[in-house]
Amino acid sequence: MADLLECLLQALPPIARITGGYATLTDKEGVRIRTVDSQGQEVQTLKGRIFNLAKEAGHTGSVSVGPSQITEGAEAWCLPLGEYVLAASNFERLKCEQELEESLKQALPFIARVAGGEAVLFNEEGRRVASVGVDGQTNVNFLGKVSVAAQQAIQSQRPVIGESISGIGAVAVRIPITKKFGFGFNNEQGVRRQQKLMEEVKKFQYARYNFTDIIGSSEAIAKIKSRAAFVARGISSIIISGETGTGKELFAQSIHNASERRSNPFIAINCGALPESLIESVFFGYEEGAFTGAKKRGSPGAFEQANSGTIFLDEISEMDFNLQSKLLRVLQEREVTRIGGSKPLRVDVRVIASTNRDLVEMINNGTFRNDLYYRLNVVELKVPPLRERAEDIPALVKVFINEFNNLLGKFVTKISDQAIYQLCRYQWPGNIRELKNCIEYMMNIVSVNESTIGVSHLPQYIQNVMAQGNQQEQPIGTLAEAVAAVERESIIWALKYTDGAKKEAARLLDISTTTLWRKMVELGIETNVSIK
Incomplete structure (x- = not known):
C-alpha cells in the first residue's frame, strides 16, 4: 500500500501538467492528501480539504466526472484506486x-x-x-x-x-x-469611404462639406448657418468675411452643396497663394503658344472648369489690383478670354469670395476696387470668431479628439473639466484652425494608455497665457489695440511653431507669405531673425 501511495504521489505533477490544472490524491472519504498545480508545486491551502466528487468516486468505486470545486466552469475527473482516489481538473487551462x-x-x-x-x-x-x-x-x-x-x-x-x-x-x-x-x-x-468617393466622382463634385459639418449650436453660428443656407438657393455672388481660421471655405463648400449647382464643379482658388505671374493663366486659361512652356492645345482656366458650377476665390483681398479689373469684366460680361486667344467663351459661374481683411478700408486706401467690391458683395456673410462662440468649443474638441484618435491610433475618451475651462477662456487668435492644431498637439503627447486629456497636456503657450491671466487683470485698451495684440501673438506663435519658417507659418495662419511679411513689419516683429 505504501508503494501504491508513493507511486500515485509521484504521478501527480505529470498528470497536472498534461491536464492543464490541478492533480489531487485523496483518501476514500475525499480528504485531499496532496494537490499540485501544472508547475508541479504543491498547493498547501487545499491539503486536508474534502473533494466531494472524489468522495463520491471512493464510495461507488467507479470513475466520476463533474464540476471542479475550485473554479466555476472547470471540469474534473476522479478515479478510485484501492484506498485512494486520483483526481485532476482543467482549472488552469x-x-x-x-x-x-x-x-x-x-x-x-x-x-x-x-x-x-x-x-x-x-x-x-x-x-x-x-x-x-x-x-x-x-x-x-x-x-x-x-x-x-x-x-x-x-x-x-x-x-x-x-x-x-x-x-x-x-x-x-x-x-x-x-x-x-x-x-x-x-x-x-x-468600404464606406470608397462608396462615398464613388458618389463624389459620379457627381463631378469637389466640395466635401455640408452645413451639417459645421460644428456648433451657439446663437452666433446658428444665425450665420441659417442665413447661408437661405442664400445658397440663389445665384448671386457672395462675400464670406471672417478672421483667419474661422472656416470660411467650409461655408463656401456648404453653400455650393446646398445650391442647385451641387452636381456641378466646385473650383477653389487661393488668390494669396499664387504668384502674380501665374494667377491670370490659372483664372482665365491660355491658348497654345501663348507663352514659353504653354501646353500644346492650351489649357482651360478656373472659370471654364467651374462652368455651370461655383468658383471660390479665397483671400480675394490679396489679388493684384490690375487683375481685379479683369475679374470684374468676367463678372459683368459672363465670359472669359484665354491668354493668347481672341474668342471670348461664355461661362455660367457663381462666385463666392472670402476675405479676412476689411475690404472697405482697402478701398479707402486705394488697394481694392470699389466696383469689384460691390459686384462681389451682393450678399455678405460674416463668420464669427471662435472667441464669440466659446460655448461651441466643447463640441469642436470632441470632434477633433475623435478625428485624431483615428489618425494617431489613440484611445482618448474624454477631456477634463479643467482643461475645457482653460480652452474656453483662451481667446483663440487663430480660431478653429488653432484649436484643431492645439488638439492635435495634445493628442500627440498623450500616451497610448491615457484615456483623458488634462491641463498638463495643453500647449505651453496656452498655459503661459492662462497663468498671466490669473496673475493680473488685463488693462482695457481700444479694439484696434486688442486685435493687433492678438495678431502679433498669433504670428509669433506660428513662427515659433515652424522654427521661423515663414512660408510654413503663413500656411498655418492661412495667409499669403506677402501678408505675413507686411503684418510682421506693421506689428514690429523682427523679419531678419529666425525665431526658435
Whole structure:
C-alpha cells in the first residue's frame, strides 16, 4: 500500500501538467492528501480539504466526472484506486482561456482601428458578446446578434471569410480561438469611404462639406448657418468675411452643396497663394503658344472648369489690383478670354469670395476696387470668431479628439473639466484652425494608455497665457489695440511653431507669405531673425 501511495504521489505533477490544472490524491472519504498545480508545486491551502466528487468516486468505486470545486466552469475527473482516489481538473487551462478571452476583448478597439471596421467577440453559438466600432465605442445595437459564419468557424475550427452582417458591401473574417469563443472583424469603414468617393466622382463634385459639418449650436453660428443656407438657393455672388481660421471655405463648400449647382464643379482658388505671374493663366486659361512652356492645345482656366458650377476665390483681398479689373469684366460680361486667344467663351459661374481683411478700408486706401467690391458683395456673410462662440468649443474638441484618435491610433475618451475651462477662456487668435492644431498637439503627447486629456497636456503657450491671466487683470485698451495684440501673438506663435519658417507659418495662419511679411513689419516683429 505504501508503494501504491508513493507511486500515485509521484504521478501527480505529470498528470497536472498534461491536464492543464490541478492533480489531487485523496483518501476514500475525499480528504485531499496532496494537490499540485501544472508547475508541479504543491498547493498547501487545499491539503486536508474534502473533494466531494472524489468522495463520491471512493464510495461507488467507479470513475466520476463533474464540476471542479475550485473554479466555476472547470471540469474534473476522479478515479478510485484501492484506498485512494486520483483526481485532476482543467482549472488552469480554463483560466488561461478566460484570460485570453478578456485580453482579446480589450484588444477589440485596436483590431477595429487597424482593420477599419467593426471588431467582435463571439461565443460557441456564433453570438456576439462584444462589439466595438472604429471609434473604440461599444456597438450596443449589434450585441447578441448571431452570425452563421461565426457558428461555422467555431464548429470547423477554421477561419471563415464572408459578408459582414453589419455593413453592406463589407467583408468580415471570423477566427476561432477555442471551441468556446472566437473573434472577427470587417472593413466596413474602408468600404464606406470608397462608396462615398464613388458618389463624389459620379457627381463631378469637389466640395466635401455640408452645413451639417459645421460644428456648433451657439446663437452666433446658428444665425450665420441659417442665413447661408437661405442664400445658397440663389445665384448671386457672395462675400464670406471672417478672421483667419474661422472656416470660411467650409461655408463656401456648404453653400455650393446646398445650391442647385451641387452636381456641378466646385473650383477653389487661393488668390494669396499664387504668384502674380501665374494667377491670370490659372483664372482665365491660355491658348497654345501663348507663352514659353504653354501646353500644346492650351489649357482651360478656373472659370471654364467651374462652368455651370461655383468658383471660390479665397483671400480675394490679396489679388493684384490690375487683375481685379479683369475679374470684374468676367463678372459683368459672363465670359472669359484665354491668354493668347481672341474668342471670348461664355461661362455660367457663381462666385463666392472670402476675405479676412476689411475690404472697405482697402478701398479707402486705394488697394481694392470699389466696383469689384460691390459686384462681389451682393450678399455678405460674416463668420464669427471662435472667441464669440466659446460655448461651441466643447463640441469642436470632441470632434477633433475623435478625428485624431483615428489618425494617431489613440484611445482618448474624454477631456477634463479643467482643461475645457482653460480652452474656453483662451481667446483663440487663430480660431478653429488653432484649436484643431492645439488638439492635435495634445493628442500627440498623450500616451497610448491615457484615456483623458488634462491641463498638463495643453500647449505651453496656452498655459503661459492662462497663468498671466490669473496673475493680473488685463488693462482695457481700444479694439484696434486688442486685435493687433492678438495678431502679433498669433504670428509669433506660428513662427515659433515652424522654427521661423515663414512660408510654413503663413500656411498655418492661412495667409499669403506677402501678408505675413507686411503684418510682421506693421506689428514690429523682427523679419531678419529666425525665431526658435
